[in-house]
Amino acid sequence: MKNLTKYTFALLAAAMAGQASAGIVVDGNIDEWLSNKATWATSSAYTQATVEDQTGGSGIRLSPGYGGQAYDAEALFARIESGKLFVALATGHNPLTKTSGNNYGAGDFAIDFGKDGSYELGINFRVPNGTSAVDNFGQHAGVYAVSHWYYGLWDTAGNQTSTSPDPAHPTSIKSGTKLGDATFAYSTTAKTGYGSYNNDGHYFYEMSVDLGVLSGAGWDGSAFNIHWTENCANDSILVDPEMNVPEPGSMALLGAGLFGMMGLRRRSHRR
Numbered sequence: 001m002k003n004l005t006k007y008t009f010a011l012l013a014a015a016m017a018g019q020a021s022a023g024i025v026v027d028g029n030i031d032e033w034l035s036n037k038a039t040w041a042t043s044s045a046y047t048q049a050t051v052e053d054q055t056g057g058s059g060i061r062l063s064p065g066y067g068g069q070a071y072d073a074e075a076l077f078a079r080i081e082s083g084k085l086f087v088a089l090a091t092g093h094n095p096l097t098k099t100s101g102n103n104y105g106a107g108d109f110a111i112d113f114g115k116d117g118s119y120e121l122g123i124n125f126r127v128p129n130g131t132s133a134v135d136n137f138g139q140h141a142g143v144y145a146v147s148h149w150y151y152g153l154w155d156t157a158g159n160q161t162s163t164s165p166d167p168a169h170p171t172s173i174k175s176g177t178k179l180g181d182a183t184f185a186y187s188t189t190a191k192t193g194y195g196s197y198n199n200d201g202h203y204f205y206e207m208s209v210d211l212g213v214l215s216g217a218g219w220d221g222s223a224f225n226i227h228w229t230e231n232c233a234n235d236s237i238l239v240d241p242e243m244n245v246p247e248p249g250s251m252a253l254l255g256a257g258l259f260g261m262m263g264l265r266r267r268s269h270r271r
Contacts, residue, residue, distance in 0.1 A: 024079070026206045028185035030088045033077050037194045040075040040090065050239050051075045055092075055197040062235055069200050070094075071104075071230060073237035078226055085214065087123075089205040089228055089237070090194065095186050097230075098127050099134055104232035107134075107171040109207070110149070112225040113218060115240070119227065121217045122146040122173040123182050123207060134172040134231050141184035143209055144176035145217050152233020169233040180213040 024032060035043040040051045053074045054060065060068035072092035079086045087109065099105040111121040126140040134150050150172045151165035190201025205228075211219075229236035 023082075024086050024088075024206070024208070026086075026183045026185050026208050028187040028204055028206055030077070030090060030204045030206060033088050038196065038198070040195060042077065044079065046081060047077055047079045048239055049075060049077045050237060052237070053195040053197070055200050067234045068092075069197075071232075071234040073228060073230075073235045074195060074202065076226065076228060076237045076239050078239045080211070083211050084208045085211060086208045087206070087226060090202050091205075091228075092200060092202060093230055093235075094188070094190070095125070095203055095205070096127060096188055099231045104230045104234065105135060107150075107229050107231050107233075108173050109205075110146075110170045110227040111214070112227065113214075113220070114222055115225050117168060119149060119170045119225075120146060121179075121214065121219075122149070122170075122176060123184070123209065124173055125184075125186075125205075137173050137175070138178065139181075141182045141207070142178050143180045143182050143213050143217075144173055144178050146170075146173050146176040148174040148176070150174050150231065152229065152231070154233055166233070169229050169236045170227065171229055171231045171233055179216050180210065182207045182209045 031037070033042055033047060035041050040049065040053065042049050051074065054062055054068070054072050056068040058068050058070065059066055062068070062072065069092040073089070074092060075090040077088040093106060095106050097103055097105045105127050106125055108125050109123040110119040112119045113121070122144045124138045124140060124142045124144060126138070127135045138144060149170035151167060152169055152171050153160050154166055155161040155164050156166045156168070184207045186205045187203050190203060192199055192201055194200075194202050226239045227236065
């Protein structure tokens, strides 16, 4: 992995109901998450983050393939506060990209309770007026208990495949049962002035999900992974907490969650 930065925070839970760190407005602008836009450094010790920012055209290798800025998953942030899970993503990939021919649109957000690779929960992202199968499942911003996922183009060794894609990188929800709705916003105009490459264009996603929806999907309060990639799985990003968060029943008393170590696993390539 190149250009890998890990932020590791030990989070202290607030002791009284309603107490929270600085509020997040889900509007598709992640500036309130950042203390330093050039490094993607977070503004709050309550935030977990994984960062790997690369650049360049389609000929730039990201490992195991190519894709450059247009398929770069750059930073993924997570925070629990005020009874909600907040998630933010920075990427060089335009959310309006549709899956067609050699182009691959944005995937859905996947949550893996217990970090065992099962990815029980999905937050659906639908390209407006999408035409491919992966764009047509369910409702935009719906939160689903997932029974089947789509996967990308690559096997576990990073070789292109149509029969045995790597199950560590779910792309989009194939089938599932809706449990609720996320508050969801994303930008469709590239923004500059972020990351190590000041002139690169970036797109942002923000969302929040009530913790009760997570509990309804089987979350028992233990640590979980949050994963995102495009529908080709060219470049994946993963927030990987190690320490347990409080029991769901005590979340009403907590203004912030308790996360631990984060890790990053990436897959990248463009055809």
